[in-house]
Amino acid sequence: MMLKRCNQLGTNLIRSCALQSRCASSHRVPVEHEHCFTEEHAAMRASLRKIIDADINPYVDEWERAGSYPAKEVFGKLGKAGFLGAHKRGYGDSDLDYTYAIAVAEEIGSIRCGGVPMSIGVQTDMATPALARYGSEELRQQFLYPSVRGELVGCIGVSESGAGSDVASLKTTARVDGDDLVINGSKMWITNGGQADWMCLLARTEADQPVHSAMSLICLPMKTKGVKVNRLIDKMGMRCSDTAEIFFDDVRVPLTNVIGKRGEGFTYQMQQFQEERMIGVALALNPMEFLIDETAAYCSQRQVFNAPLLANQTIQFKLAELETEVEALRSLLYRAAALYSKGHDVTKLASMAKLKGGRLAQTLTSSCLQYWGGMGFTNEVVVSRFYRDFRLLSIGGGADEVMLGIISKLMGIVPSRKKTK
Structure with a gap:
């Protein structure tokens, strides 16, 4: 179930002119998946991207240096535009399902750091799912709906x-x-x-x-x-x-x-973890694709021994392999999201996606950083930022080892423990 995207790297990664013209505010938008997404999803992505390009990405470097960002201001803008959980049960007259949350999260991933998207994900898919599903109307009025509107930070x-x-x-x-x-x-x-x-x-x-x-x-x-x-x-x-x-x-x-x-x-929190883990993967897809593009662009210009680095087939093949891994991860996530939106328990699939996403993020950022050489070891390029940020994906929301334990248990391969005298 392979997703085709508009501007793929294709078979020839040596495309210096095209890559040089790709600005920081552009990215490859996936063709909408026939089982998950529609033109409405695409319109939502485009609208959200305008806010990110105008009101968030220009300030990310400043916020990174300061060690904080104005969450109330950012949440206010996103909430007013309907991007902080409009799919939540009981909110307005919306009939949006969970696939809209995934589409929004993918686009939130175009923010050029890990901290802001994670902060937003906490609001939309960690603090509020149980409240939306099980909370009283009084609690929803007091906490959920103001959070969806961006009036409160959770x-x-x-x-x-x-x-x-x-x-x-x-x-x-x-x-x-x-x-x-x-x-x-x-x-x-x-x-x-x-x-x-x-x-x-x-x-x-x-x-x-x-x-x-x-x-x-x-x-x-x-x-x-x-x-x-x-x-x-x-x-x-x-x-x-x-x-x-x-x-x-x-x-x-x-x-x-x-x-x-x-x-x-405890049961409610375990259910919330399904959304937390899926949203964490969704937030990582765009940055991983972005880093592949940025690395290919850098390697097409960096001259080593009188030839561009990207002329090295080893680098071409590694980037092609990473591209393939990102697409496989996306398909796994989309399958989980489609099933979840229809009411299925996707604990196993969400745990698999979380496990794969965390490990791929480490491999991908490390591989890309290596091709940036000394520049990759500085804070002047975004690859080093994501190298640091994405290390959390294998820890937060349940460590890799916990994901493996859940998957093993749901596979039915964990022997029962018998008490010994």
Whole structure:
């Protein structure tokens, strides 16, 4: 199921003039996949791209140097234009399905860094899916719809210093006290944490229940008394995205802030992970294609031993191989998204896409950086930025090893553990 695109590298990668004319604001737009996308998807992409080219990409370098970006301003523009989750159940009269989220995420990937797209993805596909699916209308009115409109910035509070991929080990508690929950604990590596208006928090609410029935997802306003942003974390990549450690000291919220049923939060979060993992892959497709193009362009101009680097068949073949891998990843993602939009559980496919995407991103950025030589080791070119940013893809949202465990289990090849005396 191979996707054809408008301006493919083709069989001849030595095309110096064409590559030199490709400006930073252009990219290869895929021909719409017959099973997923329509002209409406294409129109949405084009409209979003205008906003990115005019209001985001011109400022990315500045935001990277500053180590932050104005999330409220950017979210406001995207939300007003309808790009922050208009497919969400219950929002307006929209009948958009999840394939629109994938189309939007692919286009968001044309932002020339990893931090801003990741921050947006947290809002659209990590903090809000369970709220849209299970939340009360009151909670939707208070948190979901303003987030879709870009009026609020959300974050997802799952990971802790001792519980990253192992969600079952989290320690943060939310004890029932009358009509309230009293929250104590901490969360770590929280994207948008320094600017967020609210958090979709996973905490233990049922002390006497098995782990899978002991947790709840809770809408937590970040200005609630007892919530403290302890520090912003200095990261090697995703530089312009703020990442925070957050403490909770006897934080009170109403019981009605629980999303869905109490004790079902672990299950809801596992479902949210399907969207998180698919959206992470979608955000990476455009940058990977962009880096292939940029590397081919650089190698067509860089002279080594009186010939362009791109005259070397080794480089041609490597870029062709990487191009093929990106197309295979896209097909896997599109299959998962199409099934998910029809109500299917795609945990296995989403985990496969996440695994493949994280590993391909590392291979691709490393290979491309190598062909840039000394320039690739500087902060003056975008390939080094994505080399740093994309290392997170094999860690965040579930490490590669967790994905392999999920896939193995769903394949039915994990032996049952028998207790020995």
